[in-house]
Every structure is written in C-alpha cells, then in structure tokens.
Amino acid sequence: MDKKRVLLVSDTHHCHHEWYGVGSEERMERLARHIAEEYERDPFALILFLGDYSLDHWKWQIGGSWVAEKRSYTKEWLDRYADRLPPVPYYLLAGNHEQYGEVLWEQLTGCKRETEVVLGEYLFILWDAYGGELDPDYHHDGVYTPLDVERIRQLMAEHADKRVILCSHHVAIDREQSEQTAALLADPRIVCLFAGHTHRADVRELHGKKVIFTGNYSYCDTAVKGDPRPYMWGFRDLYLDDTGILTRYIIPENTVTLNGEEVTVPYHVMGGVEIKF
Template identity: 30%
Template sequence: MQFERRSFLKLLPALPGLTYLSEPETGKSPARISMRFIVASDGHYGQPDTDFKTFHSDLISWVNKEKLQKGVDFLFFNGDLIHDDPTLLYDFKSTLGNLRVPYYVSRGNHDKVGLDVWQSTWGYSTNHSFSKGEYAFVVGDTSNEKGEYVCPDVNWLRTEIAKYSDKKGIFVFLHITPAKWTVHGIECKEVIDLFEKTPNVKAIFNGHDHDQDSTKMYGKKPYFFDGHFGGNWGTAYKGYRIVEIYEDSTWQSYQYNPTAAPVLNTYSGKS
C-alpha cells in the first residue's frame, strides 16, 4: 500500500514533541516514526581538485541538524569513502568525530583498502550486517583492494538473509548496483533473484552512480540511489537519502537536497 502525499509534510518545521511526519489516513491518527536513518555515498575524501573537506563538513552539519530537528537513528555511508589512497582512511574516520549519530560504512571501488585494514579500522568485515529492533541491515561488498567491480558474494548474502528470516524487514546496502541499468552498474542476476524471492527484503540501496538519485524497480523490489555528497561529477546538488519506518509497518524513502527544493523522488511501501 502506498501513501503518495506524505512528502509535502517534510517541508513543515519541526515542532517540540512532534515525533511523526507522515500523513494520517482519514479518520485515523497519524503514524509515528519508529526508525529514521540516512544513506549518503560517494564523498571521495581526498580526491584531488575537489573541495572534499567542505563536502564532508557540510554533510556532517546537515545530518547533525536532522538529528536535532527530526531525529536520526544512524547514518550509512554507502561506499567510496575515500579516493584511491588507503592512507586517507584514517583522516576520513577522524573527520567523522563531529558527527552526532552512529554510522556504518560499506566498501566502494575507490576504497582500495585491504580486508585487514578495513577490519581494524571499522571493527567489522566488508561483508557484515546488523539489526535494530524488528529490522535488519545487510551490507555486501562489491569491490576489492584493486578497485574492481565485483558482484557481492551471493552465498554469503543467502546465509546472512536467512539469519534474519524472522525480521519484519531487511534493507540491503551495495555500493555498486547489481543490474546493468546504469552506466556503471554490473549484472548480478543471482543476487537480484535472491532479493526478489525473499519476501522480507524491502529495499536495496546503491551508491556509485553519482548522477542517479531516483528509484528503479526490479520486479517488486525498489533499488534506491542517493546521488552523491562529494566527488567531481554527478547530480547538480549534493544530497542524501532518508528512510522513515512507521509504527504501523509502513515506510517511505525520499531523496533530500538540503539547499533547495529539498524533497525528491518519494517512495512508500509496507513492511
């Protein structure tokens, strides 16, 4: 079931004590938000001839403001944290010291860091998962230390998704989209088929394609893109994607431009 007019309410100012932003059904109380998270990708910390420090300070400021005004449970960085040089990873992590929300990361093709360094830096592997309440979040690796494009490990995904079969919903993060529907996507049919046949996989989040900020459908599953907040190409604005899960088991995602016409490409679903 879809609620197509919720997005305009995101433009309302935050009010003290107001914990919901969804449009109520006629004659019913509005649904309260039970979880709210942000997905941002492709910051490319350290990329030459870009203002990468400003890009990151802007994102941190925007997210911290979101936390104060509407609440944010966590931020997910969906790949290309740094730009090619593995020694940048420490500086990137240090930059996040001003962030006031928990965060998680995935490896992108420009994150040319070995598995041991990745593990020691973040405390988890490039393939990892976590859960929060009734929802699970599965993170698949789509690159390697050389920066090659690779399909995520479908056997690992299958095992990991099975672990969360009792969850109300699973959200998947992959830096590179597993379908060749963008210039920089790759074809990973086994992976897409796994998602399609798993009822509680609710959505897949992709980065990598800086010029994509919309929703693409494969069967019944939405694949979300979030543009970019750094780098030297892509959408005309720097932004990120927001996901709101409601207590009535509905949820929605929309792209957010913090500087103008903020709410874009809203999608609503039921978990």
C-alpha cells in the first residue's frame, strides 16, 4: 500500500474552563486552525478523535453541563467546527466525559460508540472504554469497560488480511490483565494500541504491545521528561505502510501563560514511536 497518514486527536475539552490563560472559545479556534495547518503541511486520509471533547459529564465542582443544564459542548463544538475540518472522513469515540447512550451519542455526533475503519491494509478497531452507566442522571466521571475480546476477535476474522490497530479513550493497564486479553494481544496482526485520557503523549506496554497516548489540547499537569513544562497542546500523527508504522506527537506553536509567565511554545514534535514489521 502507499504510505498513508492519520491524525489522532483527544482530550480537547471544550467547556467553561480556561487553561494556560486561554479561554475555551479561543482554544477551539486554535485547535481548528492547527489541524487545518497540519493538513496543509502533509495531508492525512483520516482523523480519529479519541474522546473528551467536553466536560458534558463530570463529577466535580459545577458538575457536567449535560446533566446540569442539558448543554452539550460536544455538539456545540461539532456544529461550529465540523465544516472546518479537512475534507477527510473522521470518527469520534466517546470519552469518559461523554457518557451519552448509543442513541443520543449518534444523534449528537453521527457516530457510533464503537466502530471499525479500514484504511489500506489496516483495520482500526475503535472500542468503548467507558461504556458503563451511560445516560446517567447524576454526576460521575465514567465507568471503565475493559477491552471486548470477543468483538475484536470477530472483527479480525471478518478482516483476516488486515493488520489491526486498537483505539480507545483509555487503556487502563491494571484493568486489562486477563488471560484472554493477553492471548488476544499476542496475535502478531495487532500492531499497537492508541488511547487518550491521560493527557500525556508517552508510551506504555500491555502484554508486549505498545499503548501510545495521544496527549491533549486542554491541560496536563505532568512535566515532560527532561523538560519542566507540561505536555503541551497537540495531537498525534500516524504514518502507515507495508513495512511498519511511525507516530509522533505534534505540538503546534502556541502562546500561553505557564506558571504566570507568557511563553511561546514553538512548533515541534516529540514522542516518536516506530514499529517495523
């Protein structure tokens, strides 16, 4: 297959909060602009959004905006920006802050809570890591639902010639220690896993496979190794071909306030991961 590029975006959290001295409206404008600029730089064939577009469901302070006042920032974000996304297919997985049931999620976003996408020789399986206690009438932060081994095996059987990449809002390493999951991930057709939720862009391991985190475009209190600053706003790209994959965390240029000081973070990439077959 020809080399293809995918963009993975998570934890954008359009909501009432401002972070790093930038209000949510302005931050969403920058996100839309930066995705468009990245497409201009080197086009991608697909965008996968891995959850947390909002605080529509949220346990703390003023609570989630959907439960409190039937306000969906997820929907508002799509209404404003879907037309400004590059002209490629995109899919939205729900995060733990989007606890909408299947029907409501599809009404709001046009997406299913679980889906699969074929791109060239690859099958992306998008699975729902927060499928518990949906459509709540009380404030909570989501209920983790481990990887559905049966569904993934079935999809892999239906697409027997494809390499497989698993994507979700989160991979809770400690919740994925079952023998069935270990046996599934031992399959050499499974290349790696991508997940959001931690707001970091680092890499962990699960049963010998890399779990690659997709950062944030909102906030992260954790400093990058060797750099006192937090993981700054960005997204991952992913190059795919017959020989392997390459993914990097891309941080567009942004002027923000960090620790009371205005700083301009230059465009740069970090967190590169290469897997060769």
